[in-house]
Amino acid sequence: MTRNWEPIPNADDYVGCLACVHRRRGTKLSCTAYPDGIPFLIVSGQVDHLVPRPGQVGEIVFEEMDYKVWQTTRQRVPLRKPAPATSTG
Numbered sequence: 307m308t309r310n311w312e313p314i315p316n317a318d319d320y321v322g323c324l325a326c327v328h329r330r331r332g333t334k335l336s337c338t339a340y341p342d343g344i345p346f347l348i349v350s351g352q353v354d355h356l357v358p359r360p361g362q363v364g365e366i367v368f369e370e371m372d373y374k375v376w377q378t379t380r381q382r383v384p385l386r387k388p389a390p391a392t393s394t395g
Contacts, residue, residue: 309360313353320354320368327371327382339366 323329328338335344339355339362347353355368372385 309358311347311353311360314357317354317356319370320351320356321370322351323349323355323368325370325373326355327369327384328366329382337366339363 323335323337323344326337330336330338330341335349336342337344339359340348341363345359345361348355348359353359357367358365370385371382375381375383
C-alpha cells in the first residue's frame, strides 16, 4: 500500500478526477475516497490517484468512467476496457 505523495511510474491511465466514477456531485470537488475535498496535488494532476494516497478513506482509487454513458444518462459507470487480444494458432 503506497500512502505517500510520490507519483507512480508510467501513470498513463490517469486522466484526472473529473473522469472518475467515484467523483461526487456538488460545489466542492470531492469523491468517495476524499469526501471532505480532494487534495490539490491530485486535482491539479501533480500526483495520480492510481494508488491509495494519504488521508483518504479506504482503498478506493481512480476508476475511469464511461463518458458515452455519462453524456446520455449522467450516470458515472466504469469504462469497460476491451479484453486483450489473444493469439490462436
